[in-house]
Amino acid sequence: MACNKQTIRQAHSSTTSSVTAITPGRVTINNLPNEVIVSIIRHVPAYAKSDFPVVPHCQHSLLQLALCSRSLHALVEPILYEYFHHNDKSPVCAVQLFLRMILVRPDLAQQVKGIRTMASDSEYDDGRLDVSCFKVEDWARIRNKIEEVDGSTQERDEWVKDIEKGHWEAMAALILTLTPNLRILKFKEWPYDDSPYPNLMRTLSRARQLQVERQAENQFALWNLNKVMQNHYDTEGGLSIDQLAPLLAIPSVKTFWGKMICDEGAADMDEWPLSNIDLTHIEELSLFYISMDHDTIIRFLRCFPRLKKLYYRHGDAGYEDFEPPRLMAALSHLKPHLQDLTIINDNKVARSGIDHYPIGSLSSFKPLRRLQADWEILTGGDNRDAMTDGFSSRQDIIDALPAGLEELRVSDGKYIKIAPCYIFNLLEHKHRFPALKMLNLEWECYRHLDKPGPDDPHIHPGFTKEQSLEVLSRCNEAGVEMMMTTLPPLPRYISYPAKDEEGTTKKDQRGWDSTITIRLEYPYKDYEKICKEHGCDPETGRPYHAFFRS
DSSP states (O other): OOOOHHHHHHHHHOSSOSSOOOBTTBOOGGGSOHHHHHHHHTTOBSSSSOSSSSOOBOHHHHHHHHTTOHHHHHHHHHHHTSEEEOSTTSOTTHHHHHHHHHHHOHHHHTTOOEEEEEOOOTTSGGGSOOOTTOOHHHHHHHHHHHHTSOSOHHHHHHHHHHHHTTOHHHHHHHHHHHOTTOOEEEEEEEOSSOOOOHHHHHHHHHHHHHHHTTOTTOTTSOTTOOEEEEEESSSSSOBOHHHHHHHHTOTTOOEEEEEEEEOSSGGGOSSOTTTTOOOTTOOEEEEEEEEOOHHHHHHHHTTOTTOSEEEEEEOSSOOOOOOHHHHHHHHGGGTTTOOEEEEEEOOOOOOSTTTTSOOOOOTTOTTOOEEEEEHHHHHOTTOOSOEETTEESOOOHHHHSOTTOOEEEEEOOTTOTTHHHHHHHHHHTGGGOTTOOEEEEEEEEEOOTTSSSOOSOSBOTTSOHHHHHHHHHHHHHHTOEEEEEEEOOOOEEEEEEOBOTTSOBOBOTTSOBOEEEEEEOTTOTTHHHHHHHTTEETTTTEETTOOOOO
């Protein structure tokens, strides 16, 4: 896709057409139709994985492409502005320059679909942003835009002053008012304390109110916003439910992700943060690293009556015990709607009597199609039979699953001795789960590009090699696909003593034998030849019957 100087000169010399003359037998990117070029551009990823549903585009590569010609610049520029990524590796003044550009170019503001920005505590000098990049005309545009927003004169004046002081939240609020087609919003590094974000909170509250009032034509309503993410900034503590409320409350939001949430004892608060908020619009709720007491969990999850997807990961945010059997009380109201459920416990230190007890039977969750859980949460693992507070310490996997389940993923089975028995029993009773098509036990295998399919499982926690092969055979008979992570083949190493011209083994500064190590990637070209030349065993890559430090 690289553009040479001749191609660039041709593109800039033509003002009437974006397509250059075609030399017979030679086609460049400039000869392609615009829609084809745009399709190519949209397949340039920035990362291997992303928390945006559409993989964000590689800003650096696209910028280089945009500089090749005017025609390519016209195609690339709107796509560059579809997603704004602001993190600790972003250029200095990223937020300010982005705000400045969409103020000058409302057409680009209309293109913005996703924003990811790092929250900043403006109460401290090191949290304030440099505003020296704003010129006189920029300040005029800022004031004019803020004047368009409903609110008191005092609120608008304070908003402008907060931007002049370099407050991140004031700029973020203005960016939201300029991007009516925004779909995805992610706040990273949200502070644990209730830092005053008055302008941002008013902007979110305004969007909610406009949507409740069904003001479909109002540009400040954020009607297209359907996914929001909120991350705590620290490795300890977490966000409170009160801090989640402003984003959860926007009716257009269907998906909410919260990371590091720690609210212990919130159920006993005189004023419950979600009391007057209708959350029937939330369909997907993902909570990463949670610490809540069970009364708070129950009250919190019952605020979401129509969840179709729930991801719940306990641990790392506080000190509350996680007792799976008690979680069922927080899920029972979702039986008519829940289709996808994930429950994981990262806190493996048991402090109460039922920490390692199973959650109980999910057979009454008729719509449930996908389930992911730890072995202990699903079955109780290797627990002995016992009863505590009316809860059983273990259950068979076939008693835990709903009949309509299509995909099952069970994790953390390395030390669960009874896991193979459960899986063999599940496959033996496959007729009870006719829809089950996919099974994931977090196995891994190597994939060789020159072979038609992946190898047998190489990593199969909780199962011997023979058991893993038997499981695969039974899955094949039952029509169940075993999902495995495929890995590239491991490199192979050849190590042998380093010798001088006289054949004497060299010594290092410590007096140990010096070694030479050769690394070979798959398909390990000349591996046997090199081993033979240096007297190494092909099985080990080391000299026969020799020991040396490497």
